[in-house]
Amino acid sequence: MFLKEYISDVYTGVTSLLKGMRKTGYYFLHPKEIITEQYPDNRATLVLAERFKGEVVMPHDANNEHACTGCTACEIACPNGTIKVVTKFDITPEGKKKKAIDALVYHLELCTMCNLCVIACPSDAIKMVPTFEHSVFDRSKLTKILNKPASKIREGIE
Amino acid sequence: MGAISLIALLVAAIAFSAGGILIGKILVKGSTNPQKGQPYECGIPTNTSPWHQFNVGYYLFALLFLIFDVELVFLYPWAVVVKKVGIIALIEIIIFIFILFMGFLYAHKKGALKWS
Amino acid sequence: MFSLEGITTTTQNWLFAKFDPTIALAIECIIVIFLAITLFAGLGLVLVLMERKVAARIQIRLGPNRVGPGGMFQTVADTLKLIMKEGLTPDSADKFLFNLAPFIVMMVAMLLLAPIAFAKNFQIWDINIGVLYISAISSLSVIGILMAGWASNNKYSLLGAMRSGAQIVSYELSAGFAVLTIVVLTGSLQISEIIAAQQNGWWIFKGHIPAVIAFVIFIIAVTAETNRAPFDLAEAESELTAGFHTEYSGMKFALFFLAEYINIFIVCAIGATLFLGGWMPLHIGSWEAFNNIMDYIPSSVWFMGKTFLLIFVIMWFRWTFPRLRIDQLLNLEWKYLLPISLLNLLLVAVIAILGWHF
Amino acid sequence: MSNEEIKEIISSTLPSATYDETGEWLNVIIDSKDWKKIAAECRNGALQMDFLFCLTCVDWKTHLTMVYHLTSTKHRHNIVVKANLDHAMPEIETVCDIWRTAEFHEREVFEMFGVNFLNHPDLRKLILEDDFKGFPLRKDFEDPINMIKL
Amino acid sequence: MYNQTEIIKDTTNLGPEGELIINMGPQHPATHGVLHLVVTLNGETIKKIEPHLGYIHRSIEKMCESLTYRQFIYVTSRMDYLSSHINNLGCALLIEKGMQIEVPERAKYIRVILSELTRIASHELWLGAMAMDLGAFTPFFYTFREREMITEIMEETCGARLTMNYIVPGGLMYDIHPDFQKKVKAFIKQFKEKVTEFEDLVTNNIIFQSRTKGIGILSAEDAISFGCTGPVARASGVSCDIRKLYPYDVYDKVEFDEIIETAGDSFARYIVRVKEMNQSIRIIEQLIDCIPEGEFVGKTKNVLKLPKGEFYTRVETARGEFGVFIVSEGGTNPYRIKFRSPGFSNLSALNHMAAGSKIGDLMATMGTLDLVIPDIDR
Amino acid sequence: MNISAIIFYAISALILGAGILAVTSVKIFRSAIWLLFSLVGIAALYFWMQVEFIAAIQIVVYVGGIVILIIFSIFLTQQSGKDLPKPALSKTLFSALAALFGIAFTFNLITHYGFDNVSAAPFNASVNEIGMQMLSTSSHGFILPFEVVSMLLLASMIGCIVIAMKTSTSDATPLNNKED
Amino acid sequence: MELKEKDNQAFPGIIHETPGGGIVVSTFDSIINWARSNSLWPLSFATSCCGIEMMSTASAKYDFSRFGFEVARASPRQADVIIIAGTIVNKMAPVLKRLYDQMADPKYVIAMGACAISGGPFFYNTYSVVKGADHIIPVDVYIPGCPPRPEALLHSLISLQEKIKMGMTRDQIRGEFKG
Amino acid sequence: MNEIPLTHILFASTALFFIGMYGLFTRRNIITMLMSIELMLNSVNINFVAFNKYLFPDKLDGIFFSLFIITIAAAEAAVAIAIIINLYRSHNSIDVDDATEMKY
Ligand code: SF4
Ligand code: SF4
């Protein structure tokens, strides 16, 4: 019967639409469902997963010492040449020449946060930290030297 | 206030739009480059204009619309007086609408209301 | 809470008492111009912000809340920026029509303001063919869109314009029939009389089922006529990148944007006037006390309340439904809305003649 | 079907085909001229190899090798067909009338390796710019401007 | 570097009477990413669609030839970034197969759980994006609410939200986070509550149905002939789930159904994906409580050398069969590497599916194909 | 010379100017737009004459319907960007002369006749009146034409469908080119 | 430039939190800059992975409509800022240039992710990747990361707001300003 | 408004009529000719209304005539355009010079 299915068409269509409107209407009436985190205002309370790979840093302890031996394992491990290890030779008290890093250059703009360098590092001298506010107006600001000026290699790391 | 208000409204519209556009024109000087004037097409250059013959699949609907539009026009005076005239008006309009409904059903049967 | 009742009459009397008619008329014109422009600007700001807030609430977001208290100045900032943005005109476009189109759209929106009763005795021109006038003028708006679409000389624009041409044109019919039902019940086209007829109850209550059906059809039709989702094929984001105003930028684009919202306001105002009694407070038969309490609320508040309710419903549609396809859209009109509203009209006629409505 | 059966079916159509079973699947090494014949046989014959799930090319600096991975959605057996092409002017019959997916894959191989597929409906560049020079996936490809060696 | 003269050549030309040739993409809201379709229109009807690829061709296959076997894994998570974990898994599996590395059970379980989580995340995103193509904006936000939970889990365990590089040959990079299981259970709970929303909002919606039912039909034969895999092929009734046919890791231990629809239209594709999400939940529920203790990475040499020969592995990503084909000369990096990406084959069927329908249908068809362009261009 | 007179001359200027442009413009789309303006001007003239009903009808039917239809048909049949062929100069001259002569002739007729018997009786063309008379079955009623109109519309509708559908079967929208 | 230093001590966006939501009503310019910085409409332009993170920035959790960015325009004529989210390859470069050229002034560019900044993972041994989007169009703000988290994108947007708000002469407003 | 004499309105309508006629003579393109015809019809309408208003204010016949004229014009336009499009589909042109010798 043509008329019957015509009416039933109208009926089913309208009801299905009303169902959808009920859903959205529910959310409109329940502000507690809002899940927005207001980023710049919640900076104080914002906690990131400690594993989040934001950038590579080289931890320095109180008397400005790091654990990097300049073995360039990270440079080799890095898939896209983000790390350049510049080594120098300095004289140990015993008078022996000893290899140490002059600068560990790290191009943040190239890094893909793949963590391979950290894994490769034999002496855990570098690690990933969950920072993300790196926006800059000038690309050259993104090239960093990880070891602090005048920092020395910690004793007892070969 | 009478029909004069329409003119006032027209003036208002023109003043509003023109004012806005002019401020922009005066204060903003845009950079120019050869690309800027070309039509936008998802970033792909185009040298063909849409101004060639273009197949409007739904002109048939426009035809039918015109007919029904005229019918609508005749219904307005009827609607105003139907309460006063009473049952006669009803009969007349039922005839009127019935005849046109025939046409509507015909169109439906011929599939004129289906898409292309 | 102030009420606009009588303001117009007093001012008019005062003016005509003070000056000679021509000057008074001129002054009135200037007042009207001023009011209209402020109304436009105000409505634009409010409606756009409302749209974004409603969308945010439905989409479990916060929405604009950083510019000004609660994001109140967000749209102000947008407007300023749009004014201060460069207005491009493509080289290959038909420059004259391209620049004319926004004006047309604005004029149409503006002209539609004339017969709307914002409050008791607060109406620019109580034209005697009120609703017919409205449906006539609103059928002009499609011209602006077609012009813009063709003059842009851009394929997306042309497609969008064609679509909205077919769409607006068809949905005018069912909108007209829905309006006619009320005309039948009232026996007049004049806005003021239509409102007066709802003194003892709004048509949507008095008119039984047919009035409700007409109301639903009206809402659907005007949603389509104003190119709102789910009928926004004219500027279907995902199909034709921005539809008929793809090539517009800066203030010209802002005018289209504004006109869209003004049209929404106007059609909702019409809907409120025809079906929900305009500024008429909610009166129920013979409950004197209740009616008196209702009368304390100023009429402008009633009008605005009803209008914004309808506007909210239309926004609710937009943020719930997917978009129709052009042929489905035309099907909906010609297969469902048109026959139903035709029969509905006859039904109403019977009711009106037999006087079954209270 | 076991590799043996596959082998004899193929040998019955093409005696010259040689086999190599060191890899995971049966490899059929054929001469590039016979490819069309084998392909039709594999697709429509008893093997029912209706699913060409990988089509690529390898550049051994001396020659190119087309590699077709075929499987059958009916019998669930896979074979790998290989055909060696001349490095100077590689040519092979297209199979995009047998497996329609081959059309795009062959276009890709065409621009990446310069293999010329005979009777291909439209053998144009699919991925690279139209004015791109050279065949990037060949071993001897050099692009001093864009390609920075690590 | 790029002056005006280098603007690429015009791809459109004046068609015959009544035909309009439109470029969709590279920058187009509906072609997620940078697909470029040259669509020949007759009025509103599509006559022909010609995809132009390569706007995100990053020459991954070439650069992998100069990366070591440890390094090249991370690149694959940039191809099909929505199922990056599964891509990594495929490469790792190949290396393990080639070098007979023993992978500890624990690692296998975790890999599978993460893969399924990735699949759900991908389908959630697809659902939102497709609804957006059809003009419904709100579902996008609801799907992302659940997806965010997954990305949080990923972030906590793998250290990245999207392109996690968590798998190393022989196991995992590091052990899972202590409250991994807790979080996953919480996610499953919420997901089961919220998935019904889409019944009301999308699945049963009359507009949505009328826009997807009978649109972009792909028959089973065509699906096979076009090499389609994944949900696209399964919606046409082709059984092609790698997890069933060639089980890897612990997929043979868990029980789940391969969703098969026969209609082959956009709606079937939609249904298949929605049901697949539930199956993934089922798999996770079976595994999450019985992750065995033990090592998370097997014993591997420091420098990996794949023996001479050719290797092929396939895994089931969210889009279908992802194959890795490596030709090794026995060195530390592959001699030739070829990624068989599901999207490439699925796209080749687009013209066949969409020709003759309306522009609006193109959106529905493309949306349900669930294309990821970098996966196609590589 | 008061406001309404000014308005009248402005409106007529709009009508005539737009009309002239409509028949002379070389871009067909533009001439359609000019035609539209001319029609709107005529509607305004009706407004000015206080026959609002006819004015509204004018807009609804002509602007809302016919012009849209004309624009659609332009897109269907024209290269709307292309300029129309210029008519031959001789032809232009001839037509212009003919038109001018006709104008002069009629003007002179009108001015001589003068229409001095203008009756100042109030004129009431409210929709109510129109409706009453349209539906009245009396000798002055228009009920017969009213019903005939419906027949006319029916006929034209069927005519349109028959003519249009005749080719729209062989219409250039093939749904069967799945193979390519 | 000195902005970066300011970044380091004070977080961008906190600085202008004066009552009234950071409206700095000093001169005409600053009003205009306030308006522009607060209604940056992005062009929906995402090429790869970073685009997904851009989507999640739009999603309900980190909802960038709070800043008024949600009006993503599909047409460059109406957009104010391109967020280059993803790799730019040689075939895409002219398209990007075109889109940028077709935008109406003033226009700003954000390079999101390692790829957009410098080619990132695809810097070495690739024949088709543009080594940094700023070879093609001027870039205002760079966000490192692969992909950057949504918060990072928000941070960069706020930095861009800062850049617009502070010291730009009338001429710079008129669109000669290049990042 | 009565100080506008009827003749001025008639002048306007006459001018419009002959403008339409001019268009009808010069244009060779059926659609533009159709436009010209519409103009002429409108000028006639103006006359009807004007006469009715000025000369016989007590009757409404002029109004009704213009009403029916508009109706007929609509029907005529609809059919005409259907024919035009059909014509175009059959012989790829709607130029009268080509259309004249075609037996339709
Ligand atoms: S994280 Fe990866 S890309 Fe970044 S420096 Fe380490 S190894 Fe290189
Ligand atoms: S960081 Fe580690 S790996 Fe890199 S040079 Fe220093 S010690 Fe070696």
Ligand code: SF4
């Ligand atoms: S930066 Fe990383 S995440 Fe972003 S597009 Fe490039 S590879 Fe993808």
